[in-house]
Amino acid sequence: MFSEFLQYLFTGTTIGATYALIALGFTLIYNASHVINFAQGEFVMIGGMTTVALTGMGMPMIVAVVLAVILASVLGLALQRLAIAPAKQADVVTLIIITIGASIFIRGIAQVVWGKEYHSMPNFSATQSLEVFGAVLNSQSLWVFGIGAVLVVALVLFFTKTLSGKAILATSMNKEAARLVGIRTQVVLMLAFMVSAFLGSVAGIVVAPITFTSYDIGIILGLKGFVAAAIGGLGSGVGAIVGGLALGIVEAMAAGYISSDYKDAVAFSMILLVLFFMPRGLFGAKVVERV
Amino acid sequence: MVRRIGKYAAAVATGLMMLSAQASEPIKIGSFVSATGPASFLGDPELKTLEMYVEKINDEGGVLGRDLELVHYDDGGSASSARNFASRLIRSDQVDIIVGGSTTGTTMAAVPLIQQARIPFISMAGAVKITTPVKKWVFKTPQSDRMAAERILRDMKDRGITKIGLISGTGGFGSSGRAQTLEAAEQMGVEVLADVTxxxxxxxxxxxxxxxxxxxxVEAVLNFGFGQGxxxxxxxxxxxxxxLPFYQSHGVASDSFLDLAGSSAEGLRLPASPLLVPDSLPEGDPQKEVVQDYKAEYEAHYDSKVSTFGAYAYDGLNLAVRAIEKAGSTDPEAVRKALENIEGYVGVTGEFNMSPDDHNGLNVDSFRILEVQNGKWTLIN
Known part of the structure; x- marks a missing residue:
């Protein structure tokens, strides 16, 4: 009984940690520009697929991973420069639609370049799974937790200790004021897109050995990441992490205890419930409307 | 001057063509396949097979002294365009027989039209409902999921397994497979203790x-599904x-599944066409030569790996040719009768014995049970 519960918990936290990383990417861009970047899932896909393609060409894993992350970050930058920046006068809804267009475009290119098949990636370390109180923990799950934790700590340090991080925070709080004190908000936006593409691609790479990867994996992972961000309260870093983990665990429990048919339904009704009782999400900022 | 010569040449050429056309009008084989789109992994090898063998048959003198002409359309996996193309094949191309329909969806969309137009139709799609209940003009070459379920359960019983856990995908293939497995299990006295999706x-x-x-x-686990799941x-x-002993369905019987699953596939069993293991068939197996030839010819011609799905087209075309030869004409009713009475045709998929009550003609034994050993498919029986 307990081992069963533990098994669902392991499964849930592994996929939940991935959702959390993707949700953080959503949060970052939302904070900097109030845009919900629906191309976030494509960064996840680019991370996994590039790594698979490069290792397939005989490159060592570590080099492939680094190149894939760099490619995704450059893509994030290019997305901001080429698609978002030229339309800066447009309102937020238009920008969101642009990101949807960009995601379809990136997915199309990926389909042409890499084909439609699913690809597998080996685990990062020896494939031996651990046994904990009768439940099995995939060694790759440890990598997911570890890398997720390191990234979160790094992000916290980035935002509290570095000038660039503080500039992003300042821009998210008040764009006009930030510009007045000399912060170049366009650069901040580029930085936000780059960092969130980086987070997405890392998520895509660490989870690929568990879920496989293909040109269209970004659709569902991106959507789940968005749900996680919305549950946590769009714009809150802690919320993204808690939302991601909660979503993953609830999904796994639903699949195990109820039926996998309801897994996605449970996930998506969670967002309804949370938003119904807490319209700003679990950790959303209180908004005071000034009259 | 030049223009006048051109004109004469054109007139002469047309005249010659008409003469030869009168001598032997080609037999028209119509086809609609999903050569692109989500089901292209089915339609692409099917179309390639049809094109290659129509050419080969023509090089060898055609059928009844006439050439074959392949008229084909790509339905992109969409049922409504399959229906439109079937209608075009019947009305404007006036084909003699149709070999097509890569998926159950595209096949079933075309069936009503074909039944009405009274043209023999050989489908290359899997579901049992295509030929059960029997439809007068509709035949099919792949085994049904019901046969796969029965074949798996029989292998389990041979190993003394009578209580199983079932895990299946919720897609069309998985859910139909699940339903067939549950029915077959009840008939064969196997208990399904767990049933998850x-x-x-x-x-x-x-x-x-x-x-x-x-x-x-639970003594064994069966997974009925398709794709990466x-x-x-x-x-x-x-x-x-x-x-516990682990079984997969014929839905993943391909080398790309082995690539994805890697070493974790070791020891699992599934029912499949002998095409995956052409060289380990025993000498004297009636299918050995057919299977080896098809594989060699396809791979030499296209420089890509042969697939089980292309074999459905191979068998479809050969059944059509055999029926037309037996009928001695392309009269639809005569060809249909001949198709229905084909016995002992040894194809790549299996040995076909058609009858008025069985428009598929294969039996459970046409599935071979394969086991993954050292990362390779190995024939068990």
Whole structure:
């Protein structure tokens, strides 16, 4: 009984940690520009697929991973420069639609370049799974937790200790004021897109050995990441992490205890419930409307 | 001057063509396949096979002294365009027989039209409902999922297994397979103790497998599904350290499944066409030569790996040719009768014995049970 519960918990936290990383990417861009970047899932896909393609060409894993992350970050930058920046006068809804267009475009290119098949990636370390109180923990799950934790700590340090991080925070709080004190908000936006593409691609790479990867994996992972961000309260870093983990665990429990048919339904009704009782999400900022 | 010569030449050429056309008008074989789109992994090898063998048959003198002409359309996997193309094949191309329909969806969309137009139709899609109940003008070459379920259960019983756990995809293939497995299990006296499913885009099936593992008395696990899902199930199965005998369906009988599942596929069994193991068929197996020839010819011609799905087209075309030869004409009713009475045609998929009550003609034995040993398909029986 307990081992069963533990098994669902392991499964849930592994996929939940991935959702959390993707949700953080959503949060970052939302904070900097109030845009919900629906191309976030494509960064996840680019991370996994590039790594698979490069290792397939005989490159060592570590080099492939680094190149894939760099490619995704450059893509994030290019997305901001080429698609978002030229339309800066447009309102937020238009920008969101642009990101949807960009995601379809990136997915199309990926389909042409890499084909439609699913690809597998080996685990990062020896494939031996651990046994904990009768439940099995995939060694790759440890990598997911570890890398997720390191990234979160790094992000916290980035935002509290570095000038660039503080500039992003300042821009998210008040764009006009930030510009007045000399912060170049366009650069901040580029930085936000780059960092969130980086987070997405890392998520895509660490989870690929568990879920496989293909040109269209970004659709569902991106959507789940968005749900996680919305549950946590769009714009809150802690919320993204808690939302991601909660979503993953609830999904796994639903699949195990109820039926996998309801897994996605449970996930998506969670967002309804949370938003119904807490319209700003679990950790959303209180908004005071000034009259 | 030049223009006048051109004109004469054109007139002469047309005259010659008309003469030869009168001598032997080609037999028109119509086809609609899903050469592009989500089902292109089916339609692409099917179309390639049809094109290659129509050419080969013509080089060898054609059928009844007439050439074959392949008229084909790409339905892109969409049922409504399949219906439109079937209608065009019948009305404007006026084909003599149709070999086509890569998926159950495209096949079933075209069936009503074809029944009405009274043209023999050989489908290349899997579901049991295509030929059950029997439709007068509709035939098909692949085995049904029912046969796959029966073949798997028989192999289990041979190993003394009577209590199983079932995990299936919720897509069309998986859910039809699940229904057929449950029915067949009841008939054959096998108990399905656990019955769980997973969605098409699910990325982790550990929870469902844990469910099965914790069910008292399960002696083997069967996964009925298609695409990447079964590969994830296979990996999770190995990660969980489950040691019960593990079966997959014919839906993943391809080398790309082995690539995805890697070493975790070791020891699993599934029913498949002998095309996966052409060289390990015993001498004297009637299918050995056909299978080896098809594989060699296809791979030499296209420089890509042969697939089970192309074999459905190979058998479809050969059944059509055989029926037309037997009928001695392309009269639809005569060809249909001849198709219905084909006996002992040994194809790549199996040995076909058609009858008025059986428009598929294959039996359960046409599935071979394969086991993954050292990362390769190995013939068990």
């Amino acid at each position: 997973y969605g098409g885009s699910d990325t982790d099936m550990t929870a469902q497998l844990t469910d099965i593992r914790n069910t008292e008395g 079964p590969a994830i199930v296979t990996r999770n199965y190995a990660d969980l350290g489950m040691e």
